[in-house]
Amino acid sequence: xxxxxxAVIPGDGIGVEVVTEALKVLEAVGTKVETTTYDLGAKxxxxxxxxxxxAVLDELRGYDAILLGAIGDPSVPPGIxxxxxxxxxxxxxxxYVNLRPVKLFPGVETPLGKARxxxxxMIVVREGTESLYAGAGGVLRRGTxxxxxxxxxxxxxxxxERVVRYAFDKALTRPRKKLTLVHKTNxxxxxxxxxxxxxxxxxxxxxxxxxxxxxxxxxxxFFVTQPERFDVIVTDNLFGDIITDIGAAVAGxxxxxxxxxxxxxxxxxSMFEPVHGSAPxxxxxxxxxxxATILSVAMLLxxxxxxxxxxxxxxxxxxxxxxxxxxxxxxxxxxxGDDITARVTG
Amino acid sequence: xxxxxxAVIPGDGIGVEVVTEALKVLEAVGTKVETTTYDLGAKxxxxxxxxxxxAVLDELRGYDAILLGAIGDPSVPPGIxxxxxxxxxxxxxxxYVNLRPVKLFPGVETPLGKARxxxxxMIVVREGTESLYAGAGGVLRRGTxxxxxxxxxxxxxxxxERVVRYAFDKALTRPRKKLTLVHKTNxxxxxxxxxxxxxxxxxxxxxxxxxxxxxxxxxxxFFVTQPERFDVIVTDNLFGDIITDIGAAVAGxxxxxxxxxxxxxxxxxSMFEPVHGSAPxxxxxxxxxxxATILSVAMLLxxxxxxxxxxxxxxxxxxxxxxxxxxxxxxxxxxxGDDITARVTG
Ligand SMILES: CC(C)[C@H](C(=O)O)[C@@H](O)C(=O)O
Ligand SMILES: CC(C)[C@H](C(=O)O)[C@@H](O)C(=O)O
Numbered sequence: 001x002x003x004x005x006x007a008v009i010p011g012d013g014i015g016v017e018v019v020t021e022a023l024k025v026l027e028a029v030g031t032k033v034e035t036t037t038y039d040l041g042a043k044x045x046x047x048x049x050x051x052x053x054x055a056v057l058d059e060l061r062g063y064d065a066i067l068l069g070a071i072g073d074p075s076v077p078p079g080i081x082x083x084x085x086x087x088x089x090x091x092x093x094x095x096y097v098n099l100r101p102v103k104l105f106p107g108v109e110t111p112l113g114k115a116r117x118x119x120x121x122m123i124v125v126r127e128g129t130e131s132l133y134a135g136a137g138g139v140l141r142r143g144t145x146x147x148x149x150x151x152x153x154x155x156x157x158x159x160x161e162r163v164v165r166y167a168f169d170k171a172l173t174r175p176r177k178k179l180t181l182v183h184k185t186n187x188x189x190x191x192x193x194x195x196x197x198x199x200x201x202x203x204x205x206x207x208x209x210x211x212x213x214x215x216x217x218x219x220x221x222f223f224v225t226q227p228e229r230f231d232v233i234v235t236d237n238l239f240g241d242i243i244t245d246i247g248a249a250v251a252g253x254x255x256x257x258x259x260x261x262x263x264x265x266x267x268x269x270s271m272f273e274p275v276h277g278s279a280p281x282x283x284x285x286x287x288x289x290x291x292a293t294i295l296s297v298a299m300l301l302x303x304x305x306x307x308x309x310x311x312x313x314x315x316x317x318x319x320x321x322x323x324x325x326x327x328x329x330x331x332x333x334x335x336x337g338d339d340i341t342a343r344v345t346g
Numbered sequence: 347x348x349x350x351x352x353a354v355i356p357g358d359g360i361g362v363e364v365v366t367e368a369l370k371v372l373e374a375v376g377t378k379v380e381t382t383t384y385d386l387g388a389k390x391x392x393x394x395x396x397x398x399x400x401a402v403l404d405e406l407r408g409y410d411a412i413l414l415g416a417i418g419d420p421s422v423p424p425g426i427x428x429x430x431x432x433x434x435x436x437x438x439x440x441x442y443v444n445l446r447p448v449k450l451f452p453g454v455e456t457p458l459g460k461a462r463x464x465x466x467x468m469i470v471v472r473e474g475t476e477s478l479y480a481g482a483g484g485v486l487r488r489g490t491x492x493x494x495x496x497x498x499x500x501x502x503x504x505x506x507e508r509v510v511r512y513a514f515d516k517a518l519t520r521p522r523k524k525l526t527l528v529h530k531t532n533x534x535x536x537x538x539x540x541x542x543x544x545x546x547x548x549x550x551x552x553x554x555x556x557x558x559x560x561x562x563x564x565x566x567x568f569f570v571t572q573p574e575r576f577d578v579i580v581t582d583n584l585f586g587d588i589i590t591d592i593g594a595a596v597a598g599x600x601x602x603x604x605x606x607x608x609x610x611x612x613x614x615x616s617m618f619e620p621v622h623g624s625a626p627x628x629x630x631x632x633x634x635x636x637x638a639t640i641l642s643v644a645m646l647l648x649x650x651x652x653x654x655x656x657x658x659x660x661x662x663x664x665x666x667x668x669x670x671x672x673x674x675x676x677x678x679x680x681x682x683g684d685d686i687t688a689r690v691t692g
Pocket of ligand 2: 186217432433587
């Protein structure tokens with residue numbers, strides 16, 4: 001089989017540490033991988049003022065996939081690296097599906113006293129290229145008592161329909177075949193109307209999928225009180241950002257939450273990254289859990305058609321998580337990576 | 347002391363049931379209250395097409411306060427009653443502070459396995475008159491493949507500063523004196539910048555208040571994993587909507603979550619309402635918990651300067667909640683109202 005050509009962006013803070021471990025696991029799978037590392041992030045920004053130069057972006061388009069650690073540092077004003085690097089990648093590479101599984105693995109402690117693994121097993125399909133993330137907006141009379149600041153949520157039939165279709169297809173692959181639209185149609189009446197109409201229209205083509213609607217505030221509550229309500233969720237970019245963090249919390253923490261920024265049409269490489277950030281407070285101390293990034297590698301393999309390899313990585317993680325029950329606390333980033341690698345190797 | 351002139355809007359579904367009990371408790375406090383009931387809501391909308399006639403709005407301005415049950419019914423298209431009644435009241439009466447305590451009372455079961463009452467005790471100061479709730483936006487080519495739908499978040503220095511000041515003042519009254527700004531400054535760069543700058547500037551006037559910032563996605567996670575991080579929170583209208591529902595979930599459920607739509611300048615009456623909705627599925631069956639509305643009455647009394655009376659109602663609720671531990675399940679709406687009333691009467 002051909003080599004996977006992988007672009008790696010370790011990024012900032014713990015990004016570097018978790019990516020190192022994830023690449024070790026990837027190598028252990030036995031698939032031939034050729035990696036090229038890109039030094040994008042806070043350091044490069046401080047050194048050269050660059051976030052994502054056009055030439056780099058063009059090069060990135062040539063890979064089969066991208067693995068990203070984490071981007072962001074308090075030394076950079078908020079918004080710069082997010083807008084001009086992280087979100088620019090998602091937008092330029094048309095990652096219109098931001099896929100975020102929310103799954104409680106057996107053995108993992110959840111803050112929800114009564115939740116069992118079978119109660120928390122969903123996939124959030126977060127739209128990735130529209131809404132308030134478009135960056136539209138402006139400011140007038142900045143810094144005066146008369147300042148006005150706006151943010152605009154841009155939503156298109158094209159953009160909503162393609163992610164809704166993806167979510168219906170995804171729901172078909174799941175035992176429960178249930179899809180919930182999460183939005184705030186009662187307040188965001190224009191955008192909500194477009195989402196709800198599109199969802200209803202597309203649903204007619206999927207008679208086997210059970211559909212449901214939930215306002216984002218109620219959904220946020222149900223993630224805590226009745227997570228078993230959800231199977232597949234499709235939602236707007238901002239709402240997806242929020243509910244997947246609640247999902248990460250109830251499923252055992254941000255150290256385990258994987259994600260894929262997927263371009264389902266494959267007109268550009270998809271990008272896989274943990275949901276967590278660069279955590280500058282614990283960076284360089286070997287304290288970060290690389291599991292989220294390793295699970296992101298499983299998603300990457302799956303996306304590239306290597307389902308068996310993906311399953312092996314996920315199983316290795318699952319086995320490792322069960323062991324944690326019996327007191328494997330205190331392992332370093334490195335040790336966790338080694339242990340999961342050993343399981344993958346077999 | 348003078349009579350409290352109270353406008354009552356029971357509204358739809360369980361709204362009617364919970365308001366009945368809350369008024370019983372209010373009467374038991376011994377304060378002279380003169381109530382006038384307004385039949386706004388789904389029924390009136392179906393009968394006359396009216397949501398909030400100007401004449402009614404003008405009348406409402408004349409009261410000392412408003413008590414609202416819940417508004418909304420599936421028979422009315424989403425957005426109509428919300429925009430033209432509920433939000434119109436908040437906007438027209440300039441309820442720029444939406445005050446939502448998140449407090450785990452002793453004896454109340456929380457879905458968070460390890461949380462104790464001292465871990466969950468915060469107040470969310472949600473802005474009530476700006477942002478995406480302004481209703482700005484539009485649609486082009488509706489129903490075609492080229493449809494574009496927008497929603498605009500409108501934020502002003504005037505609107506942000508007044509609610510931020512209120513929150514700092516509120517933080518001063520709390521033992522911990524800690525105030526956290528919750529926003530999404532890394533993506534909503536224009537609005538976030540206005541919020542962050544205003545927060546920082548006003549903070550200089552409050553050296554005794556410890557300040558903190560948290561992105562809304564991280565805050566949503568921390569509500570579940572580390573609720574003890576928070577004391578007072580100030581946030582945007584939409585973010586406040588979402589996090590207060592998570593707050594309600596972790597503090598024992600939506601049946602206990604009270605709120606006040608407050609006009610601190612007293613240029614119009616403030617409005618008190620439970621956070622929960624009209625719950626049409628259980629309406630008319632005596633299953634609704636009136637506690638949230640009763641706690642909203644306590645907030646109402648406090649707002650009207652009747653702190654001792656407010657404390658009595660809150661204590662009666664607290665005592666009732668402890669009793670629930672020892673098996674008072676299955677009481678009807680009416681019975682819970684009676685029991686709390688009896689405690690208030692003493
Ligand atoms: C860092 C930030 C721009 C990003 C987002 O809001 O999408 C992050 O929170 C995420 O969820 O991947
Ligand atoms: C009904 C709806 C318009 C309202 C809101 O979004 O503010 C509700 O969710 C609330 O929190 O009071």
